[in-house]
Amino acid sequence: MISVGVAILIGLVIVGLPIWIALTFSAIFLMHISMGMPAVSVPLAMFGSIDSFVLLAVPFFLLAGNVMAYCGPAKYIYQLVDSYVGHMKGGMAFTTVVTCMIYAAITGSTTATLAGVSALATPPMERAGYSREFVAGLLAVSSTLGQMIPPSILMVLYGALAQQNAGVLFMAGIVPGTLIGLALGITGVLLSRKQQRELQPRQDWRERGHATLKAAPAIIMPIIVLGGIYGGVFTPTEAAAVACVYGVLVSLFVYREMTWHNFYRQAVRGAVSNSSMIFLLIAAALLFSSPLAFAQLPQQIAAWTVEAELTQLQLILIVVLLWLVMGMFLDTLPIMYLTLPVVLPALQAAEVNLIYMNVVLVITMQIAQVTPPFGLSLYVASGVLNVPITRVVGASFPFLLVLLVALAVLILVPEISLFLPDLLAR
Amino acid sequence: MHIDLQNSLKRLESFLFLLSGASLLSSVGLAFAAVVMRYGFSFSLEWVEEAARYLAILAALLVAGPVLRNNGHIALDLLPSALHGRRLAIHKLALGSLTLLVSTATCIWGYQLTAQTFRFGMRTGSLQFPQWLPYSILPLSMAILALFSLVIMIEAVQNFLKAGTRERDGEESNQIHPTDLDDTP
Numbered sequence: 001m002i003s004v005g006v007a008i009l010i011g012l013v014i015v016g017l018p019i020w021i022a023l024t025f026s027a028i029f030l031m032h033i034s035m036g037m038p039a040v041s042v043p044l045a046m047f048g049s050i051d052s053f054v055l056l057a058v059p060f061f062l063l064a065g066n067v068m069a070y071c072g073p074a075k076y077i078y079q080l081v082d083s084y085v086g087h088m089k090g091g092m093a094f095t096t097v098v099t100c101m102i103y104a105a106i107t108g109s110t111t112a113t114l115a116g117v118s119a120l121a122t123p124p125m126e127r128a129g130y131s132r133e134f135v136a137g138l139l140a141v142s143s144t145l146g147q148m149i150p151p152s153i154l155m156v157l158y159g160a161l162a163q164q165n166a167g168v169l170f171m172a173g174i175v176p177g178t179l180i181g182l183a184l185g186i187t188g189v190l191l192s193r194k195q196q197r198e199l200q201p202r203q204d205w206r207e208r209g210h211a212t213l214k215a216a217p218a219i220i221m222p223i224i225v226l227g228g229i230y231g232g233v234f235t236p237t238e239a240a241a242v243a244c245v246y247g248v249l250v251s252l253f254v255y256r257e258m259t260w261h262n263f264y265r266q267a268v269r270g271a272v273s274n275s276s277m278i279f280l281l282i283a284a285a286l287l288f289s290s291p292l293a294f295a296q297l298p299q300q301i302a303a304w305t306v307e308a309e310l311t312q313l314q315l316i317l318i319v320v321l322l323w324l325v326m327g328m329f330l331d332t333l334p335i336m337y338l339t340l341p342v343v344l345p346a347l348q349a350a351e352v353n354l355i356y357m358n359v360v361l362v363i364t365m366q367i368a369q370v371t372p373p374f375g376l377s378l379y380v381a382s383g384v385l386n387v388p389i390t391r392v393v394g395a396s397f398p399f400l401l402v403l404l405v406a407l408a409v410l411i412l413v414p415e416i417s418l419f420l421p422d423l424l425a426r
Numbered sequence: 427m428h429i430d431l432q433n434s435l436k437r438l439e440s441f442l443f444l445l446s447g448a449s450l451l452s453s454v455g456l457a458f459a460a461v462v463m464r465y466g467f468s469f470s471l472e473w474v475e476e477a478a479r480y481l482a483i484l485a486a487l488l489v490a491g492p493v494l495r496n497n498g499h500i501a502l503d504l505l506p507s508a509l510h511g512r513r514l515a516i517h518k519l520a521l522g523s524l525t526l527l528v529s530t531a532t533c534i535w536g537y538q539l540t541a542q543t544f545r546f547g548m549r550t551g552s553l554q555f556p557q558w559l560p561y562s563i564l565p566l567s568m569a570i571l572a573l574f575s576l577v578i579m580i581e582a583v584q585n586f587l588k589a590g591t592r593e594r595d596g597e598e599s600n601q602i603h604p605t606d607l608d609d610t611p
């Protein structure tokens with residue numbers, strides 16, 4: 001019967017039904033019709049799965065990110081980075097990647113980063129001779145860095161599923177995120193040295209100081225979040241609430257750019273829409289996983305991996321391959337919520353470190369966002385920059401290769417991910 | 427769709443977003459207040475966490491319908507992007523019907539759960555609030571979702587009829603009427 005339920009789910013997803021509705025439909029079939037569970041177990045399971053203080057961090061971080069992105073603070077980051085490296089040959093590509101890193105850390109959203117940074121970076125880059133499709137390819141990949149650099153919503157969700165502390169997961173993402181950002185920046189510089197016709201004049205230290213001061217209130221936000229969590233001052237959820245209040249205060253009193261339109265229409269409405277999408281997906285996915293748990297499917301898979309005597313690396317490679325294939329067709333959240341309830345017991349049985357696995361998952365999800373035919377970032381970049389999707393795919397390919405190499409390195413060298421959490425645990 | 431009905435729907439959508447936004451902001455306010463109370467006044471309120479949780483759930487679920495209408499829920503759009511005209515309308519009608527089915531079932535069962543907790547007089551952990559109140563968020567939001575899926579179905583039927591008229595008009599304009607031949611040189 002489980003296979004019938006899974007077949008119904010796949011069929012409904014393929015015809016284009018919203019994934020949470022397809023999951024709920026299949027779960028109702030399995031629980032109520034096939035297994036004879038009482039009807040009230042459906043709403044009970046759905047409500048129970050989202051009634052969590054840890055998950056509260058998701059809408060809070062979404063709101064904080066939207067406030068920083070739409071109400072002023074984040075846009076000064078480009079000027080800051082540009083003041084330091086914009087004068088170098090290919091430096092504008094580097095500026096764009098580093099801006100994406102910081103912007104993504106502040107907003108936590110791939111789409112907001114892509115839209116925000118493209119508005120700031122595209123006009124000067126085009127004036128300097130960069131092709132629009134190069135900018136689109138660079139932005140499509142760089143904007144995914146927000147998933148690795150804390151505070152990351154994917155990590156909060158993974159932490160809730162894998163019963164891991166979100167603060168520790170955030171720390172695990174810092175070194176890999178920074179290294180990937182640098183690798184993307186250097187690749188951008190190498191690829192664009194011939195494209196940049198005009199060089200910007202080098203800015204003096206007074207101008208750099210001014211740009212730093214202007215961007216400082218925005219850059220402080222992730223520091224407050226991480227410092228607060230690690231200093232034991234507040235929990236990740238409370239840190240997200242503090243980030244919201246900080247964002248509003250800074251936008252109102254420092255940048256003075258907050259209006260009713262950008263606060264309510266863009267930041268708040270955007271945050272509740274995305275929260276609705278995420279919460280319903282979580283509720284439906286965990287509802288779907290209850291008949292699977294009832295049929296002991298995760299335990300059977302875990303037992304199979306032990307019987308098959310798979311090494312940790314073999315198991316990780318199988319899981320990553322599954323994620324990569326799914327990532328060609330699905331968005332990150334459905335992949336996580338469809339696979340993790342089944343895969344986590346197998347990873348635990350093989351004694352895989354779940355903090356390290358968080359980093360492997362996040363980089364794989366970054367890749368999923370830029371893998372054709374359905375990489376979300378590719379479509380957003382195509383739409384925002386008005387470049388045909390096929391050209392964005394071509395232009396993003398060298399940067400996608402960087403992510404694939406980074407994935408291989410992160411799988412083979414767990415110390416890169418675990419270095420900082422281990423250091424702080426000492 | 428009738429213009430009055432469209433305006434009413436727009437007003438309902440705006441109201442739901444306003445209520446949802448207010449709930450989210452209240453939830454943020456409560457979580458922030460908990461931090462301020464703890465460090466500023468060495469005082470912690472047990473119920474704040476619970477209230478913040480329920481407010482965030484209300485914020486997220488209340489707008490499920492408007493988000494569906496604005497295509498905000500994640501879906502694989504391989505098939506719909508390949509369809510046009512009447513076929514796309516039929517596809518939307520089918521998906522709308524499935525959504526209506528799921529939301530109605532969840533609404534009814536959610537109502538049953540709410541009624542059961544009301545009968546048993548269950549209360550929440552720290553707020554000591556009647557448990558049926560937070561549980562009622564689910565049937566309420568599913569009822570709103572059912573309404574919006576009904577709207578999507580009506581719009582699909584209208585689009586189907588419009589596409590049919592356009593296709594007929596197109597066929598007629600492509601046909602050479604016998605009287606047209608009189609004017610040919």
